[in-house]
Amino acid sequence: MDIIVCIKRVAQTAEAEVKIDSSGKDIIKDRLTFDMNESDTYALEEAILLKEKFGGTLTAVSLGTVEAEDTLRIALAKGADSAIRIKAEDFQELDGYKTAQLLKAAIKDLKFDVVFTGCIATDDYYSLVGVTLAELLGVPHATLVTKIVIQDTKAQVHRELEGGLVEHLEMTLPVLFTIQTGINEPRYASLIAIRRAAKKEIKVIGASEIDPANIQANASLEELFTPSVGKRAEILTGSMDEISAKVAGIIKEKGLL
Amino acid sequence: MGGSIKINLEVRDAIIESGAGDVIKCYQCGRCMAACPWNLLEGLNYATYRFCQRIKLGAIIDSEEKEEIAADTIDVFRCVGCDSCKAECPRGVGLSDILRAVRRILVEFDSYPGELKSVVTRVFSSGNPLGESTEKRGDWAAGLNIPQYTEDCEYLYFPCCLPAYDARAKKISQATVRILKRADISFGIIGKEEFCCGEAVRRVGAEKVFQAAVKQNTELFKKAKVHKVIATSPHCLVTFTKEYPEYYDGFETLHAVQVFDRLIKDKTIVPKRPFEKTVVYHDPCTLGRQMDIYDEPRAVLKSIPGLKLIEVPIFNRDFSICCGGGAMGLWRDWPQDERLANLRTEQILATDADILCVACPYCLQMFEETLKSMDADIEVMDISEILEASLELR
Known part of the structure; x- marks a missing residue:
């Protein structure tokens, strides 16, 4: 089975102080740590599990600056056979559509049965690249995937829906899955694999392989800003019984029950 | 393996x-x-x-x-x-x-492990493992009338991250500076430009973040002309004393308990108010085994009238057992039967002491958290809090 996994190096902002830079279009990154996007780590693990089960090849692809090669080396250390970096510096401002086009251009000559992406990137939260890439590749896709069982050319897939519902699909390969966190337990890398990955060559492609004139974005970023603080929260006071009664009253009044 | x-x-x-x-x-x-x-x-x-x-x-x-x-x-x-x-x-x-x-x-x-990754991220981004705002680093001293450090001060008081932000641990830094003030020690604080000393991030292997900590603190100390530091955490003490000199050796560091010991010995402060409690002292690893400071805390406690100092049998001084908080252990979530704090707390409870005395903010937090799930009648106090209680109010 031939597998491609798309991964992204993102700033870890969940527990960091995030400030906007002077351009008003980006955040200050010099005090942020960078890691593989969270759901991509689960996509990578799912890809490795499939490769362990069925054999074949696993290629990791990332669109990013040279630092993204560190992230690709993590994928190599954990189980990818080869890695491709698309030089983000050659393609200026990116949106989900442009990113998907670049990924397609990078993998178009590779054989694949399954393409994995994470379900969302924790930097811009668009959730756009996976589904757009599937469309561009002309393959079916499933988003928010929480279980995959493959037999021959069929995949039994679970998708996470709202309200605790699960959708069960049968899909025919080749397919693209955007993976939800928690589908598996991402692995640690062995030291031997880390040493091996540190020396592996990463294929780098840029403007000389993909003509930037043919890749256009649909959206451009106008401004990043911190929303103004709204009305202050109402603090309820009184005894436990009084507070409970007030909460119940508010819930009823707002029609939430 | x-x-x-x-x-x-x-x-x-x-x-x-x-x-x-x-x-x-x-x-x-x-x-x-x-x-x-x-x-x-x-x-x-x-x-x-x-x-x-x-x-x-x-x-x-x-x-x-x-x-x-x-x-x-x-x-x-x-x-x-x-x-x-x-x-x-x-x-x-x-x-x-x-x-x-x-x-x-x-x-x-x-x-x-992911739980360590989160702490490393917080230290790098916010300069402290709690992810609190750098702007608020000096807030613990609000209302205490502590001067900002200037080059005329003899000492910089460096509170460590937990006593700068954590509601319980703040009481250590606050007690310490009140004692230093009443002893007329020449000192000041810096606050928001301080960065975590980096001891724990280095221990877990996040060397780049440690280097960022060293750079920020040493540049700050050079700029502010800091030559002597009083630390509340033995983790800051050990890293400032043993790790920083490789990069900058223009300052020396004392632990607060060393200062207290000296102030009592030269009678600058005299504990007079009786503290009628049985106190067991827990040697923090970083203060004891790593800095060889065993006698000073005991001398401080023995100088307090009414206080009965006892030891954990066998496992005291260089045989003290770790609370489990080092190397970011404070943020690990081990299963119940894999917690060093449980082991050490049981040893301590067996002494029947009224008070568990610590000299490290990590130990304080580890023991207090552990005791919450135990039916035990013991209170955890930092040595600065016990000493302050024995000093007469001015």
């Missing part, structure tokens, strides 16, 4: 280059294993003596099985850096130093 051993000299060289040169001194006598507190926990077998030999063969975290790799990785990140092994090793090898070298490689490849 089951299965056959696969020798890989490239892995060996990478680990040694990363700082584990001392492995060659190890001859596998096994005393480290006898000394390691993890092996005092029932059912846990932490084969410390095998680490050095495995590294010499380049055969550590060498499995191809996901579960075995995970188990080995967890073991590499288990050590809390208490240095019990180093104190016992006939050749002075410290496993925490050895494992730090392995951790550096793993952290570089993002192959380490």
Whole structure:
């Protein structure tokens, strides 16, 4: 089975102080740590599990600056056979559509049965690249995937829906899955694999392989800003019984029950 | 680490280059294993003596099985850096130093426990492991009338991250500066430009973040002309004293308890108000084994009228057992039967003391958290709080 996994190096902002830079279009990154996007780590693990089960090849692809090669080396250390970096510096401002086009251009000559992406990137939260890439590749896709069982050319897939519902699909390969966190337990890398990955060559492609004139974005970023603080929260006071009664009253009044 | 051993000299060289040169001194006598507190926990077998030999063969975290790799990785990140092994090793090898070298490689490849990753991120971004705003770093001193540090001050008081932000631990820094003030010590604080000392991030292998901490603090100390520091955390003390001089040696550091001891000895402060309690003193690893400060805290406590000082039998001074908070142990979520704090708390409760006296904010937090789930009648106090209670109000 031939597998491609798309991964992204993102700033870890969940527990960091995030400030906007002077351009008003980006955040200050010099005090942020960078890691593989969270759901991509689960996509990578799912890809490795499939490769362990069925054999074949696993290629990791990332669109990013040279630092993204560190992230690709993590994928190599954990189980990818080869890695491709698309030089983000050659393609200026990116949106989900442009990113998907670049990924397609990078993998178009590779054989694949399954393409994995994470379900969302924790930097811009668009959730756009996976589904757009599937469309561009002309393959079916499933988003928010929480279980995959493959037999021959069929995949039994679970998708996470709202309200605790699960959708069960049968899909025919080749397919693209955007993976939800928690589908598996991402692995640690062995030291031997880390040493091996540190020396592996990463294929780098840029403007000389993909003509930037043919890749256009649909959206451009106008401004990043911190929303103004709204009305202050109402603090309820009184005894436990009084507070409970007030909460119940508010819930009823707002029609939430 | 089951299965056959696969020798890989490239892995060996990478680990040694990363700082584990001392492995060659190890001859596998096994005393480290006898000394390691993890092996005092029932059912846990932490084969410390095998680490050095495995590294010499380049055969550590060498499995191809996901579960075995995970188990080995967890073991590499288990050590809390208490240095019990180093104190016992006939050749002075410290496993925490050895494992730090392995951790550096793993952290570089993002192959380490997620709970540690979060703390590293917070330290790098906010300058403290709690992820609190740098702007608020000096807020603990609000209303205490503590001067801002200037070059006319003799000392900089460096509160450490927990006593700067944590509601309970703030009481340590606040008690300490009140004592320093009444002793007319010339000191000041800096606040928001301070950065975590980086001790814990270095121990878990996040070397780049440690280097950022060193850079920020040493540049600050140079700019503010700081030459003497009083630290509340023995973790700051040990890293300022033993790690920073490699990069900048223009300042010296004392732990608050050393200052208290001197102030009592020269009668600048005189504990007069009786403290009628039985107090057991817990030696923090970083203050005791790592800085050899055992007598000063005991002298301070003995100077307090009415206070009865007792010891944990056998496991005191250099045999003290770690609270489990070192090397970011404070943020680990071990199963109930794998917690060093439980073991140490049970030893302490067996003394029937009224008060558990600590001299480290990590120990304070570890013991208070542990006691919440135990039906025990003991209070945890920092030595600064006990000393202040024995000083008459002005």
